[in-house]
Amino acid sequence: MSSIMTVYLVDRATVEAAIGSKDESLFEAITEHWNDSEEDGERMCGCGDVALDAKSALRAVINGGPYTEDCGYAYLDACERICAYFGEDIDEEDFHHTFQERLDKAFGKLGMDDEGRIDLLYSFASCHGLPEPDGANGGSWGKQLCADQLERWENSDPAVRSRLRVDVRENLESRIKWMRAAKAANKDIMVFWAG
Numbered sequence: 001m002s003s004i005m006t007v008y009l010v011d012r013a014t015v016e017a018a019i020g021s022k023d024e025s026l027f028e029a030i031t032e033h034w035n036d037s038e039e040d041g042e043r044m045c046g047c048g049d050v051a052l053d054a055k056s057a058l059r060a061v062i063n064g065g066p067y068t069e070d071c072g073y074a075y076l077d078a079c080e081r082i083c084a085y086f087g088e089d090i091d092e093e094d095f096h097h098t099f100q101e102r103l104d105k106a107f108g109k110l111g112m113d114d115e116g117r118i119d120l121l122y123s124f125a126s127c128h129g130l131p132e133p134d135g136a137n138g139g140s141w142g143k144q145l146c147a148d149q150l151e152r153w154e155n156s157d158p159a160v161r162s163r164l165r166v167d168v169r170e171n172l173e174s175r176i177k178w179m180r181a182a183k184a185a186n187k188d189i190m191v192f193w194a195g
Contacts, residue, residue: 002094003135003195006080007178010087012140012188018082019128020064027062030085031055054078061130072133073194076125080138080192087190090181093174106168110156112149124192136194143188146179153179 018026034054057074058081060067067075124138125131141149153176161169182189 003193005191005193007091008083008087008190009090009185009187010190014086015083022063069131072131073136075130083190106164112152138192141189146182150179
């Protein structure tokens, strides 16, 4: 099954500080930002028997709750909007969860490790006390992890890289591109995916 993943350059601490901050001015600024964009800040998210509009989900996230258990997707969407407000969208791609096993093996062959993979793909909701949505989540790689992995990549054997399957190598190279962008901007990488 394929998912869509959006990748952001952002200061992770700023995003995390916004969650549960009870900052009404931040809520207003992000809401105004939505109204100025093509996004529909009034769209509804059906959560089981509950219908939650995007603004109510954002308010709950900024206030640190209360949360409705069946509305994890709406809260994760609100967190992504906070991330988008403070950060820069640098990539969007389709990815397959089963493909991650191939990436893990390729990281190993190159002397890199899959350190942080779980943090990048599956940790956001649980780490922030949000209900975990089915078929969506997110996470982050810190600046130091990006710098360390980038150094390992640059010190890896080009002959080994060239022997990787083309689709695996291209996928790795897209992640290296994110790491280079993070290093250049001195920012963290945050991703959100659904599908």
